[in-house]
Amino acid sequence: AGRRRVLETGVALRAVAIVLIAGSHIPLFLVQGGAHILLGVAGYNFARFHLTAAARPERVRRLGRSMAYIAVPSVVWISGAVLFAxxxxxxxxxxxxSVIGTHEGRQEWHYWFVESLLYILVLLAAVLAVPALDRAERRFPFGFPLALTALALVTRYNLPGFDLRAPHLTAVVVFWLFALGWAAARAGTAGRRLLLTAVVLATVPGLFPEGDGQALRTAVAMTGLTLLIWVRNLPSLGPLNRVAGLLAHSSLYIYLTHFQVYPLLKEHSPLLALIASLAVGVAYATVVTQLTRRLPVLLRRRGRTAPAPGGQSRESGESEGSGQPRPLGPGTGTGRPEASAP
Structure with missing residues (x-):
């Protein structure tokens, strides 16, 4: 028997959610709500890994790099989908x-999560670049995201009356989930966690359009967010930790690729379609990880050998690090950069 260990709740939620997302799209089963849990997890990890004691410019710079680690692999893969699918x-x-699309087909919305996450991060980078707001966040680490959550409820219920084709898939509507996850990471007392739980129970119902399976979707989202608020670690085993860590690390890439993988196999075997979707996403994550590891090294080597003014080659025994951002998602113990996505 394997040794008993613990698994971070955020890692577990990311791993389970991406399996639910891919499996429900096939569909091998229909258990929706995973992507909206992941928005809460993204906010939670944003607070943990980006809102450090670093100076304001460094915070913004690291956040910009993390956005690039999400956007570039997404654009590369989606470009292939546009060309060949x-x-x-x-x-x-x-x-x-979600901003200028024709909204004539369901497939156009496949990548709503990536769009929403990036829009939210761009907004927060702008917010934290303002010195007064940066100081306010440091002084009120729980009150600041709680205030953002309250403010975001204005667009959660679309009080301005925006023309939204799919509100539950739109950044201005789902931003409150990200802010809620951020507040959960700062909720150090039972009273604060009870307050956030009340917000979850009051605001998640009604988010999803009416239809079959939507009550379950609401329940899944509320359960995941409540776990995120109250439970820091879950009992686990070593092998389970390794599988969960791999899926969590690869969640963005599984999300990106599975739309093109499962249609090839779902008629033959929905289970095989799910396994293949996970495997291709893990493979894409491996490729991206290797490239992001090697690129800073190659750039540093090129910098050392580039001719300096006067014709001398520059040699430096020091570097500023790999240039990789702190992960938006919890680490898996491998040192790999992670994107906070499903």
């Missing part, structure tokens, strides 16, 4: 479907 538009490549 039906149902996508150039707006998908630009990650602007």
């Amino acid at each position: 039906d149902g996508y538009d150039p707006e998908n490549i630009l990650l602007l479907n």
